Amino acid sequence: MKVYTVSTINRIIQNIIDNEVMFEDIIVTGELSSFSVTRNIAYFTLKENDCLLSCVQFKSKQNFNVGDMVEVRGNIKYYSKGGKLSLNALSIKLCGQGELYQQFLQLKSKLQLEGLFDESHKIPIPRFINSIGVVTSETGAVLQDIKNVTSRRNPNLEIYVYDAQVQGRTAVQDIIQGITYFDNLTDVDVIIVARGGGSLEDLSAFNDEELARIAYICNKPIISAVGHETDFSILDFVADLRAPTPSAAAELVTFDCLELKRYIKELQSNITTNLNNFVTDLSNNVNMSILSIEKDLTNIINDESLYITNLINSIEQNTQTKLDDTKYSVNIALNTLEKLNPIKLLKSGYSYATINNEPINYKNVSVGDSIKIISKDVSLTAEIKSKEKFKC
Amino acid sequence: MLEQDIKRLEEIAKIIEQGTSLDESLKLYEEGCKLAKKCLNELEKAKGKIVMVKKEFNKKSTEDKDE
Structure with a gap:
Protein backbone atom coordinates (compact mmCIF):
# COMPACT_ATOMS: atom_id res chain seq x y z
CA MET A 1 0.00 0.00 0.00
CA LYS A 2 1.25 3.50 -0.91
CA VAL A 3 1.13 6.43 1.45
CA TYR A 4 0.73 10.02 0.08
CA THR A 5 0.52 13.44 1.59
CA VAL A 6 -2.44 15.60 0.51
CA SER A 7 -0.24 17.91 -1.57
CA THR A 8 1.37 15.00 -3.38
CA ILE A 9 -1.84 13.21 -4.24
CA ASN A 10 -3.49 16.48 -5.31
CA ARG A 11 -0.53 17.25 -7.59
CA ILE A 12 -0.78 13.78 -9.11
CA ILE A 13 -4.53 14.20 -9.78
CA GLN A 14 -3.85 17.63 -11.31
CA ASN A 15 -1.19 16.18 -13.63
CA ILE A 16 -3.53 13.45 -14.83
CA ILE A 17 -6.42 15.79 -15.51
CA ASP A 18 -4.34 18.57 -17.08
CA ASN A 19 -2.74 16.14 -19.48
CA GLU A 20 -5.94 14.38 -20.46
CA VAL A 21 -6.72 15.42 -24.08
CA MET A 22 -10.37 14.43 -23.60
CA PHE A 23 -10.83 17.38 -21.24
CA GLU A 24 -9.46 20.04 -23.60
CA ASP A 25 -11.79 22.36 -25.51
CA ILE A 26 -15.06 20.64 -24.75
CA ILE A 27 -18.68 21.79 -24.79
CA VAL A 28 -20.92 20.80 -21.89
CA THR A 29 -24.66 21.47 -21.92
CA GLY A 30 -26.83 21.67 -18.87
CA GLU A 31 -29.19 23.72 -16.77
CA LEU A 32 -27.84 26.50 -14.56
CA SER A 33 -28.61 25.60 -10.97
CA SER A 34 -26.70 28.57 -9.54
CA PHE A 35 -25.04 31.67 -10.98
CA SER A 36 -23.20 34.49 -9.25
CA VAL A 37 -20.60 37.05 -10.30
CA THR A 38 -17.92 38.38 -7.94
CA ARG A 39 -15.24 40.79 -9.19
CA ASN A 40 -15.85 39.84 -12.83
CA ILE A 41 -15.55 36.13 -12.07
CA ALA A 42 -18.69 34.07 -12.65
CA TYR A 43 -19.20 31.04 -10.44
CA PHE A 44 -21.96 28.72 -11.56
CA THR A 45 -23.13 25.15 -11.45
CA LEU A 46 -24.44 23.05 -14.32
CA LYS A 47 -27.07 20.48 -13.53
CA GLU A 48 -28.53 17.49 -15.29
CA ASN A 49 -30.87 15.22 -13.36
CA ASP A 50 -29.00 14.75 -10.07
CA CYS A 51 -25.50 15.39 -11.45
CA LEU A 52 -23.73 18.69 -10.81
CA LEU A 53 -20.64 20.29 -12.36
CA SER A 54 -18.90 23.33 -10.85
CA CYS A 55 -17.89 25.94 -13.43
CA VAL A 56 -16.01 29.20 -13.38
CA GLN A 57 -15.56 31.96 -15.96
CA PHE A 58 -12.92 34.66 -15.61
CA LYS A 59 -13.59 38.13 -17.10
CA SER A 60 -17.26 37.31 -17.24
CA LYS A 61 -19.43 39.88 -19.05
CA GLN A 62 -22.73 38.06 -19.40
CA ASN A 63 -25.48 37.52 -16.92
CA PHE A 64 -27.63 34.42 -16.80
CA ASN A 65 -30.52 33.23 -14.73
CA VAL A 66 -30.86 30.07 -12.73
CA GLY A 67 -32.83 27.60 -14.86
CA ASP A 68 -31.34 28.76 -18.19
CA MET A 69 -30.22 25.93 -20.46
CA VAL A 70 -26.67 26.77 -21.53
CA GLU A 71 -23.81 25.51 -23.65
CA VAL A 72 -20.48 26.01 -21.91
CA ARG A 73 -17.25 25.78 -23.88
CA GLY A 74 -13.95 25.36 -22.02
CA ASN A 75 -11.49 23.01 -20.29
CA ILE A 76 -11.73 20.81 -17.23
CA LYS A 77 -9.28 21.95 -14.60
CA TYR A 78 -8.31 20.58 -11.24
CA TYR A 79 -7.30 23.08 -8.56
CA SER A 80 -4.97 21.26 -6.22
CA LYS A 81 -5.17 24.06 -3.63
CA GLY A 82 -8.88 23.67 -3.00
CA GLY A 83 -9.03 20.05 -4.13
CA LYS A 84 -11.77 21.09 -6.53
CA LEU A 85 -12.51 20.14 -10.08
CA SER A 86 -14.29 22.63 -12.31
CA LEU A 87 -15.08 23.52 -15.87
CA ASN A 88 -13.07 26.60 -16.79
CA ALA A 89 -15.48 28.32 -19.20
CA LEU A 90 -14.29 30.32 -22.20
CA SER A 91 -17.79 31.08 -23.46
CA ILE A 92 -21.36 30.52 -22.33
CA LYS A 93 -24.30 30.46 -24.71
CA LEU A 94 -27.99 30.04 -24.16
CA CYS A 95 -29.18 26.84 -25.82
CA GLY A 96 -31.94 26.66 -28.38
CA GLN A 97 -32.04 30.41 -29.11
CA GLY A 98 -31.22 32.06 -32.44
CA GLU A 99 -28.43 34.50 -33.08
CA LEU A 100 -30.85 37.46 -32.92
CA TYR A 101 -31.95 36.54 -29.44
CA GLN A 102 -28.31 36.21 -28.36
CA GLN A 103 -27.65 39.71 -29.69
CA PHE A 104 -30.74 40.98 -27.89
CA LEU A 105 -29.56 39.48 -24.61
CA GLN A 106 -26.04 40.80 -25.04
CA LEU A 107 -27.22 44.33 -25.80
CA LYS A 108 -29.65 44.16 -22.92
CA SER A 109 -27.00 43.18 -20.40
CA LYS A 110 -24.55 45.75 -21.83
CA LEU A 111 -27.03 48.63 -21.55
CA GLN A 112 -28.12 47.43 -18.14
CA LEU A 113 -24.53 47.54 -16.89
CA GLU A 114 -24.21 51.08 -18.29
CA GLY A 115 -27.23 52.08 -16.22
CA LEU A 116 -29.62 52.86 -19.05
CA PHE A 117 -32.40 50.94 -17.29
CA ASP A 118 -31.87 52.51 -13.87
CA GLU A 119 -35.09 53.31 -12.04
CA SER A 120 -33.53 56.48 -10.66
CA HIS A 121 -33.24 57.91 -14.17
CA LYS A 122 -36.87 57.33 -15.04
CA ILE A 123 -39.19 60.33 -15.30
CA PRO A 124 -42.56 59.85 -13.60
CA ILE A 125 -45.60 60.13 -15.85
CA PRO A 126 -47.59 63.23 -14.77
CA ARG A 127 -51.07 62.44 -13.51
CA PHE A 128 -52.82 65.20 -15.45
CA ILE A 129 -51.59 66.03 -18.94
CA ASN A 130 -52.98 67.96 -21.88
CA SER A 131 -51.36 66.31 -24.85
CA ILE A 132 -49.48 63.25 -26.05
CA GLY A 133 -47.15 62.64 -29.00
CA VAL A 134 -47.54 59.20 -30.57
CA VAL A 135 -44.71 57.76 -32.65
CA THR A 136 -46.27 55.00 -34.75
CA SER A 137 -47.47 54.08 -38.20
CA GLU A 138 -50.35 56.30 -39.27
CA THR A 139 -51.96 53.46 -41.14
CA GLY A 140 -51.80 50.82 -38.39
CA ALA A 141 -54.64 49.79 -36.10
CA VAL A 142 -52.53 50.84 -33.14
CA LEU A 143 -53.23 54.55 -33.60
CA GLN A 144 -56.96 53.91 -33.79
CA ASP A 145 -56.81 51.86 -30.57
CA ILE A 146 -55.10 54.73 -28.78
CA LYS A 147 -57.58 57.31 -30.09
CA ASN A 148 -60.53 55.14 -29.04
CA VAL A 149 -59.32 54.93 -25.48
CA THR A 150 -58.38 58.59 -25.06
CA SER A 151 -61.60 59.94 -26.60
CA ARG A 152 -63.62 57.79 -24.20
CA ARG A 153 -61.70 58.71 -21.06
CA ASN A 154 -60.62 62.26 -21.75
CA PRO A 155 -61.94 63.83 -24.96
CA ASN A 156 -59.93 66.99 -24.26
CA LEU A 157 -56.55 65.26 -24.62
CA GLU A 158 -54.69 66.47 -27.71
CA ILE A 159 -52.99 63.81 -29.80
CA TYR A 160 -50.01 64.56 -32.04
CA VAL A 161 -48.90 61.79 -34.39
CA TYR A 162 -45.47 61.27 -35.92
CA ASP A 163 -45.85 58.84 -38.81
CA ALA A 164 -43.01 56.35 -38.54
CA GLN A 165 -42.19 53.05 -40.19
CA VAL A 166 -42.21 50.56 -37.32
CA GLN A 167 -40.63 47.74 -39.31
CA GLY A 168 -38.04 47.56 -42.03
CA ARG A 169 -34.92 49.50 -43.08
CA THR A 170 -35.98 53.04 -42.20
CA ALA A 171 -37.82 52.09 -39.02
CA VAL A 172 -35.01 52.88 -36.55
CA GLN A 173 -34.28 56.32 -37.99
CA ASP A 174 -38.03 57.12 -38.27
CA ILE A 175 -38.63 56.30 -34.63
CA ILE A 176 -35.52 58.22 -33.49
CA GLN A 177 -36.66 61.27 -35.46
CA GLY A 178 -40.16 60.95 -34.02
CA ILE A 179 -38.88 60.90 -30.43
CA THR A 180 -36.51 63.82 -31.05
CA TYR A 181 -39.29 65.79 -32.78
CA PHE A 182 -41.69 65.42 -29.84
CA ASP A 183 -38.91 66.03 -27.32
CA ASN A 184 -38.48 69.49 -28.87
CA LEU A 185 -42.20 70.20 -29.33
CA THR A 186 -43.28 72.27 -26.35
CA ASP A 187 -46.94 71.28 -26.57
CA VAL A 188 -46.31 67.56 -26.04
CA ASP A 189 -46.32 66.35 -22.40
CA VAL A 190 -45.72 62.61 -22.86
CA ILE A 191 -44.36 60.55 -25.77
CA ILE A 192 -45.80 57.14 -26.63
CA VAL A 193 -43.85 54.84 -28.95
CA ALA A 194 -46.30 52.23 -30.16
CA ARG A 195 -46.50 49.16 -32.38
CA GLY A 196 -48.56 46.00 -32.53
CA GLY A 197 -47.23 42.55 -31.76
CA GLY A 198 -44.83 40.59 -33.93
CA SER A 199 -41.91 38.22 -34.03
CA LEU A 200 -38.50 39.09 -32.64
CA GLU A 201 -37.43 39.99 -36.17
CA ASP A 202 -40.49 42.22 -36.63
CA LEU A 203 -39.72 44.08 -33.42
CA SER A 204 -35.98 44.38 -34.10
CA ALA A 205 -36.17 48.15 -34.70
CA PHE A 206 -37.12 48.58 -31.04
CA ASN A 207 -34.06 46.62 -29.98
CA ASP A 208 -31.67 49.06 -31.64
CA GLU A 209 -28.84 50.44 -29.53
CA GLU A 210 -28.93 53.97 -30.99
CA LEU A 211 -32.68 54.17 -30.40
CA ALA A 212 -32.14 53.05 -26.81
CA ARG A 213 -29.61 55.83 -26.24
CA ILE A 214 -31.88 58.48 -27.80
CA ALA A 215 -34.75 57.34 -25.57
CA TYR A 216 -32.44 57.50 -22.58
CA ILE A 217 -31.45 61.15 -23.12
CA CYS A 218 -34.99 62.27 -24.03
CA ASN A 219 -36.19 64.94 -21.59
CA LYS A 220 -39.83 64.00 -21.76
CA PRO A 221 -41.36 60.86 -20.30
CA ILE A 222 -41.54 58.05 -22.85
CA ILE A 223 -44.03 55.21 -22.67
CA SER A 224 -43.08 52.15 -24.62
CA ALA A 225 -46.06 50.23 -26.00
CA VAL A 226 -44.53 47.73 -28.34
CA GLY A 227 -46.08 44.38 -29.15
CA HIS A 228 -48.22 42.31 -26.86
CA GLU A 229 -47.95 41.86 -23.15
CA THR A 230 -45.53 38.93 -23.52
CA ASP A 231 -43.14 40.69 -25.92
CA PHE A 232 -40.24 42.59 -24.47
CA SER A 233 -37.97 45.01 -26.35
CA ILE A 234 -34.88 46.99 -25.34
CA LEU A 235 -36.99 50.14 -25.59
CA ASP A 236 -39.31 48.69 -22.92
CA PHE A 237 -36.42 48.68 -20.47
CA VAL A 238 -35.12 52.17 -21.32
CA ALA A 239 -38.55 53.82 -21.45
CA ASP A 240 -39.85 55.62 -18.37
CA LEU A 241 -42.86 53.33 -18.38
CA ARG A 242 -43.67 50.12 -20.22
CA ALA A 243 -47.28 49.60 -21.24
CA PRO A 244 -48.29 46.02 -22.04
CA THR A 245 -50.25 47.17 -25.12
CA PRO A 246 -50.86 50.49 -27.00
CA SER A 247 -54.40 50.68 -25.55
CA ALA A 248 -52.98 50.27 -22.08
CA ALA A 249 -50.52 53.11 -22.80
CA ALA A 250 -53.46 55.32 -23.73
CA GLU A 251 -55.20 54.38 -20.47
CA LEU A 252 -52.09 55.18 -18.47
CA VAL A 253 -51.78 58.76 -19.79
CA THR A 254 -55.43 59.74 -19.66
CA PHE A 255 -57.17 60.51 -16.45
CA ASP A 256 -60.79 59.53 -16.19
CA CYS A 257 -62.96 62.62 -15.54
CA LEU A 258 -65.07 60.60 -13.09
CA ASN A 341 -49.28 86.05 106.48
CA PRO A 342 -49.08 87.91 109.94
CA ILE A 343 -52.34 86.33 111.07
CA LYS A 344 -50.62 82.98 110.89
CA LEU A 345 -47.86 84.29 113.21
CA LEU A 346 -50.45 85.59 115.70
CA LYS A 347 -52.16 82.21 115.61
CA SER A 348 -48.90 80.51 116.52
CA GLY A 349 -48.62 82.70 119.70
CA TYR A 350 -46.85 85.87 118.58
CA SER A 351 -48.28 89.35 119.37
CA TYR A 352 -48.02 92.53 117.34
CA ALA A 353 -47.34 95.88 119.07
CA THR A 354 -47.75 99.32 117.45
CA ILE A 355 -47.49 102.91 118.51
CA ASN A 356 -49.68 105.40 116.67
CA ASN A 357 -50.28 102.61 114.11
CA GLU A 358 -46.55 102.30 113.41
CA PRO A 359 -44.26 99.40 114.24
CA ILE A 360 -42.40 100.11 117.46
CA ASN A 361 -38.65 100.83 117.50
CA TYR A 362 -36.17 102.21 120.01
CA LYS A 363 -36.57 105.81 118.82
CA ASN A 364 -40.36 106.25 118.61
CA VAL A 365 -41.23 104.89 122.05
CA SER A 366 -40.60 106.30 125.57
CA VAL A 367 -41.42 105.21 129.14
CA GLY A 368 -45.08 106.10 129.94
CA ASP A 369 -46.24 105.91 126.26
CA SER A 370 -49.39 103.93 125.45
CA ILE A 371 -48.94 101.18 122.87
CA LYS A 372 -51.39 98.84 121.14
CA ILE A 373 -50.91 95.07 121.30
CA ILE A 374 -52.78 92.60 119.15
CA SER A 375 -52.67 88.94 119.97
CA LYS A 376 -54.42 85.77 118.77
CA ASP A 377 -57.79 86.59 120.35
CA VAL A 378 -57.35 89.92 122.20
CA SER A 379 -56.54 93.56 121.48
CA LEU A 380 -54.82 95.45 124.37
CA THR A 381 -53.66 98.94 125.24
CA ALA A 382 -50.55 98.94 127.50
CA GLU A 383 -48.30 101.49 129.17
CA ILE A 384 -44.48 101.34 128.82
CA LYS A 385 -42.81 100.87 132.20
CA SER A 386 -39.19 100.55 131.10
CA LYS A 387 -37.09 100.72 127.93
CA GLU A 388 -33.83 98.97 127.09
CA LYS A 389 -31.84 98.53 123.90
CA PHE A 390 -32.30 95.12 122.24
CA LYS A 391 -30.68 93.64 119.23
CA CYS A 392 -32.08 90.72 117.28
CA MET B 1 -55.65 92.77 51.29
CA LEU B 2 -55.09 89.09 52.01
CA GLU B 3 -51.30 89.38 51.71
CA GLN B 4 -51.14 92.24 54.21
CA ASP B 5 -53.36 90.39 56.65
CA ILE B 6 -51.17 87.31 56.47
CA LYS B 7 -48.10 89.47 57.01
CA ARG B 8 -49.65 90.96 60.14
CA LEU B 9 -50.60 87.47 61.33
CA GLU B 10 -47.00 86.36 60.91
CA GLU B 11 -45.87 89.42 62.87
CA ILE B 12 -48.27 88.63 65.72
CA ALA B 13 -47.11 85.00 65.84
CA LYS B 14 -43.50 86.18 66.05
CA ILE B 15 -44.15 88.72 68.85
CA ILE B 16 -46.06 86.18 70.94
CA GLU B 17 -43.47 83.49 70.35
CA GLN B 18 -40.63 85.77 71.36
CA GLY B 19 -42.60 86.78 74.49
CA THR B 20 -44.42 89.89 75.66
CA SER B 21 -46.73 90.80 78.54
CA LEU B 22 -49.84 88.69 79.08
CA ASP B 23 -52.01 91.69 78.47
CA GLU B 24 -50.30 92.36 75.16
CA SER B 25 -50.36 88.65 74.31
CA LEU B 26 -54.10 88.42 74.83
CA LYS B 27 -54.73 91.54 72.84
CA LEU B 28 -52.58 90.21 69.98
CA TYR B 29 -54.24 86.80 70.23
CA GLU B 30 -57.63 88.33 69.75
CA GLU B 31 -56.42 90.36 66.80
CA GLY B 32 -54.80 87.25 65.32
CA CYS B 33 -57.96 85.20 65.60
CA LYS B 34 -59.97 87.90 63.87
CA LEU B 35 -57.38 88.18 61.07
CA ALA B 36 -57.13 84.41 60.58
CA LYS B 37 -60.89 84.11 60.33
CA LYS B 38 -60.94 86.88 57.75
CA CYS B 39 -58.16 85.28 55.71
CA LEU B 40 -59.75 81.82 55.75
CA ASN B 41 -63.08 83.37 54.73
CA GLU B 42 -61.44 85.06 51.79
CA LEU B 43 -59.76 81.83 50.72
CA GLU B 44 -63.09 79.99 50.94
CA LYS B 45 -64.61 82.71 48.79
CA ALA B 46 -61.79 82.19 46.25
CA LYS B 47 -62.53 78.46 46.17
CA GLY B 48 -66.20 79.21 45.61
CA LYS B 49 -65.29 81.52 42.78
CA ILE B 50 -63.29 78.74 41.07
CA VAL B 51 -66.28 76.42 41.25
CA MET B 52 -68.56 79.14 39.90
CA VAL B 53 -66.23 80.06 37.02
CA LYS B 54 -65.81 76.38 36.18
CA LYS B 55 -69.57 75.89 36.10
CA GLU B 56 -69.90 78.89 33.80
CA PHE B 57 -67.11 77.54 31.56
CA ASN B 58 -68.63 74.05 31.35
CA LYS B 59 -72.01 75.56 30.53
CA LYS B 60 -70.43 77.64 27.75
CA SER B 61 -68.57 74.63 26.31
CA THR B 62 -71.66 72.46 26.14
CA GLU B 63 -73.58 75.33 24.55
CA ASP B 64 -70.84 75.60 21.91
CA LYS B 65 -70.98 71.86 21.31
CA ASP B 66 -74.76 71.95 20.92
CA GLU B 67 -74.49 74.62 18.26
Missing part, protein backbone atom coordinates in the same frame (compact mmCIF):
# COMPACT_ATOMS: atom_id res chain seq x y z
CA GLU A 259 -61.94 59.48 -11.31
CA LEU A 260 -60.78 63.09 -11.12
CA LYS A 261 -64.07 64.07 -9.49
CA ARG A 262 -63.65 61.28 -6.97
CA TYR A 263 -60.11 62.42 -6.30
CA ILE A 264 -61.19 66.01 -5.65
CA LYS A 265 -63.93 64.78 -3.30
CA GLU A 266 -61.38 62.69 -1.46
CA LEU A 267 -59.08 65.69 -1.07
CA GLN A 268 -61.97 67.79 0.22
CA SER A 269 -62.91 65.16 2.76
CA ASN A 270 -59.27 64.91 3.85
CA ILE A 271 -59.13 68.65 4.40
CA THR A 272 -62.30 68.58 6.51
CA THR A 273 -61.05 65.68 8.60
CA ASN A 274 -57.67 67.28 9.16
CA LEU A 275 -59.18 70.61 10.13
CA ASN A 276 -61.58 68.92 12.54
CA ASN A 277 -58.75 66.99 14.12
CA PHE A 278 -56.74 70.18 14.44
CA VAL A 279 -59.57 72.00 16.19
CA THR A 280 -60.24 69.03 18.46
CA ASP A 281 -56.58 68.90 19.43
CA LEU A 282 -56.55 72.60 20.19
CA SER A 283 -59.67 72.43 22.33
CA ASN A 284 -58.24 69.43 24.19
CA ASN A 285 -55.16 71.49 24.89
CA VAL A 286 -57.26 74.37 26.22
CA ASN A 287 -59.22 72.02 28.46
CA MET A 288 -56.03 70.50 29.81
CA SER A 289 -54.62 73.95 30.52
CA ILE A 290 -57.79 75.03 32.35
CA LEU A 291 -57.73 71.86 34.45
CA SER A 292 -54.09 72.36 35.31
CA ILE A 293 -54.62 76.03 36.24
CA GLU A 294 -57.58 75.05 38.39
CA LYS A 295 -55.56 72.40 40.16
CA ASP A 296 -52.67 74.78 40.78
CA LEU A 297 -55.00 77.47 42.09
CA THR A 298 -56.73 75.04 44.44
CA ASN A 299 -53.38 73.86 45.71
CA ILE A 300 -52.28 77.43 46.38
CA ILE A 301 -55.47 78.15 48.33
CA ASN A 302 -55.20 74.93 50.34
CA ASP A 303 -51.57 75.68 51.17
CA GLU A 304 -52.42 79.21 52.26
CA SER A 305 -55.31 77.96 54.42
CA LEU A 306 -53.05 75.43 56.06
CA TYR A 307 -50.43 78.09 56.68
CA ILE A 308 -52.92 80.46 58.30
CA THR A 309 -54.36 77.66 60.43
CA ASN A 310 -50.86 76.75 61.57
CA LEU A 311 -50.08 80.39 62.35
CA ILE A 312 -53.17 80.87 64.46
CA ASN A 313 -52.57 77.54 66.20
CA SER A 314 -49.09 78.65 67.11
CA ILE A 315 -50.38 82.01 68.28
CA GLU A 316 -52.98 80.26 70.43
CA GLN A 317 -50.48 77.84 71.87
CA ASN A 318 -47.98 80.56 72.68
CA THR A 319 -50.70 82.69 74.29
CA GLN A 320 -51.80 79.70 76.34
CA THR A 321 -48.20 79.14 77.42
CA LYS A 322 -47.94 82.78 78.40
CA LEU A 323 -51.12 82.45 80.39
CA ASP A 324 -49.90 79.34 82.14
CA ASP A 325 -46.56 80.99 82.92
CA THR A 326 -48.28 83.98 84.42
CA LYS A 327 -50.61 81.79 86.46
CA TYR A 328 -47.60 79.94 87.78
CA SER A 329 -45.87 83.17 88.79
CA VAL A 330 -49.01 84.36 90.55
CA ASN A 331 -49.24 81.07 92.43
CA ILE A 332 -45.62 81.32 93.53
CA ALA A 333 -46.25 84.87 94.80
CA LEU A 334 -49.41 83.67 96.51
CA ASN A 335 -47.48 80.93 98.25
CA THR A 336 -44.82 83.35 99.43
CA LEU A 337 -47.51 85.71 100.65
CA GLU A 338 -49.23 82.91 102.42
CA LYS A 339 -46.04 82.05 104.24
CA LEU A 340 -45.65 85.66 105.35
